[in-house]
Amino acid sequence: MKHIIATLGALAGALSVPAVAQHSSPPSVGPAGAPKSAQTQVLEAGAKVLQSAAPMRGFDVYLVGFHPMKDAPELQMEAHHYCHQRNEDFAQCILFDGNTADANMNGIEYIISEKAFQLLPPDERKYWHPHNGEILSGQLVAPGIPEVAEKALMKTKMNSYGKTWHTWNTGHEGHTGEALPLGEAKLAWSFNRDGEAMPGLVQKRDRQLGIDTAAKRRDRADLRALAKPQSGVDALNGKFARPTTPIPGVTDSAAK
Incomplete structure (x- = not known):
């Protein structure tokens, strides 16, 4: 994974144009x-000069996907991930509701490899959602980088898992967000069948970011050969208000 990130960094430097600029x-x-207040702004300026932000360095991989809440599947959010790959098996991401300077931090996600997931205690695994559906559907994207680099990045995430907590309902399709983070953090999940996403959710993202999810899905069809059955694929099956159909290559490890 580290060589992929190095490649992305080199591409960003060569192009000198971040994804959000477009x-x-x-x-x-x-x-x-x-x-x-003026005082707060002065304090911030001083802190920027005098203090270190070392823990924030390395959050260089930008991904955009979607999360339904596991206990409330119709509460669905577009999630902008800024991720730091700590090693080949573990990444940590800060989640925002947009990609502009005034975006709200509304969650966190930890990403682990299939190998790391297999080491988890059985009772822990219920918190970790599978990623193959997000990748093979074309919904998970890395805006602003060449498609060949994006596909290479997605290949490294096949069969991986994420543990996501959303701490602030900043709004979802058809619903206005709350002005402050209220209540308990919510465990998020992944879409694993066509039709689970609320109508318009993916299309809105695609319009804003200039993305063609259907084209990405077609381009990633060859990644199905890498897909293994995953835990949690059927965790939300039948819990949406719409008919759903399987995504080719996405299967539950517990299915008979």
Whole structure:
């Protein structure tokens, strides 16, 4: 994975154009509160010069996907991930509701390899959602990089899993977000069948970011050969208000 990230970094440097410069996705809600005072702005400027932000370095991989909440599947969010690959088996991501400077941080996701997932205690596995459906459907994307690099990145994430908590309902399709993070954090899941995403959710993202999800799905068809049955694929099967159909190559490891 590290060589993929190095390649992406080199591409970004050569192009000198970040993904957000071409296509922006602003948040739909802002936090309640008074505007920053002059004193706060001065303190921020001083902190920027004098303090280190070392833990934030390395969050260089930008992904966009979708999350239904496991206990409330019709609560679905577009999630902008900024990820740091710590080693070949583990990445950590900060989640936002957009990719602009005023985007709201609304969650976190940890990503682990199939090998790491197999080491988890059985009771822990219920918190980790499978990724093959997101990849093979074309819904998970890495905006702004060449398609060949994006596909190579997706190949490294085949059969991986994510543990995602959303801490703020900043809005989802057809619903206005809340002005502050309220209530308990919600465990998020993944889409594993066609039709699970609410109508318009994927299309809105595609329009804003200039993405063709259907084309990506066709281009990734050869990745099906790498797909193994995964835990949790059928966790939400039948819990949506719409008919759903299987995504080719996406199967549950517990299926008979």
